[in-house]
Ligand SMILES: Nc1ncnc2c1ncn2[C@@H]1O[C@H](COP(=O)(O)OP(=O)(O)OP(=O)(O)O)[C@@H](O)[C@H]1O
């Protein structure tokens with residue numbers, strides 16, 4: 388049986404992840420792969436309920452961190468691990484790098500506590516590949532303003548998103564073999580070309 392592959396997609400809100408994940412799912416299915424498209428927080432009934440709370444209910448940074456890891460535990464145990472065991476490619480819109488970027492760098496929450504929770508919840512599981520859609524915060528803000536009313540994260544100021552972006556940069560620098568960095572400020576066609584080249588170089592699929 389073909390081995391499962393776990394891909395995560397990261398970036399500040401409005402970076403263009405969702406727009407490209409569906410295209411990538413089609414690209415992989417054309418190559419005969421079983422694909423699970425999912426997201427965090429979310430991806431299971433329980434985790435989607437926690438997502439609603441995290442995105443809309445006021446809470447402190449520790450509560451926020453515990454809820455995203457609780458959602459992640461359920462998601463990993465009931466959807467991601469079984470899909471990988473069955474040989475699927477899992478495309479996950481955000482994973483633990485988002486926690487280090489948003490709760491850690493953005494909110495200023497203790498990175499050591501996040502690392503402990505990561506170990507407990509993931510038991511060694513990490514994405515095989517993480518695609519970081521990187522772009523200036525002002526470009527992302529303009530894109531967000533055009534599409535929807537902001538949630539608890541999207542309503543943060545530009546300084547918050549600068550910290551989040553720096554948090555992603557530190558995660559990428561710490562694990563360069565896992566990360567692919569895309570210039571997400573480019574046109575959609577150019578972003579897609581970067582993504583396709585990155586995937587081609589990590590095949591066969
Ligand atoms: N390369 C691009 N150039 C211009 N606009 C883009 C580009 N990529 C995406 N967009 C637009 O920007 C908006 C946000 O894109 P999208 O929802 O894919 O981002 P996202 O990273 O998934 O955001 P979020 O994490 O907040 O859900 C959408 O209106 C989308 O059409």
Ligand SMILES: Cc1cn([C@H]2C[C@H](O)[C@@H](COP(=O)(O)O)O2)c(=O)[nH]c1=O
Pocket residue numbers: 400426427428442455480481482483485486487489490540541
């Ligand atoms: C996984 C994860 C997510 N977040 C934040 C980041 C985003 O603002 C929202 C999710 O919204 P999206 O439109 O689906 O991108 O949640 C976070 O703060 N911590 C996390 O671990």
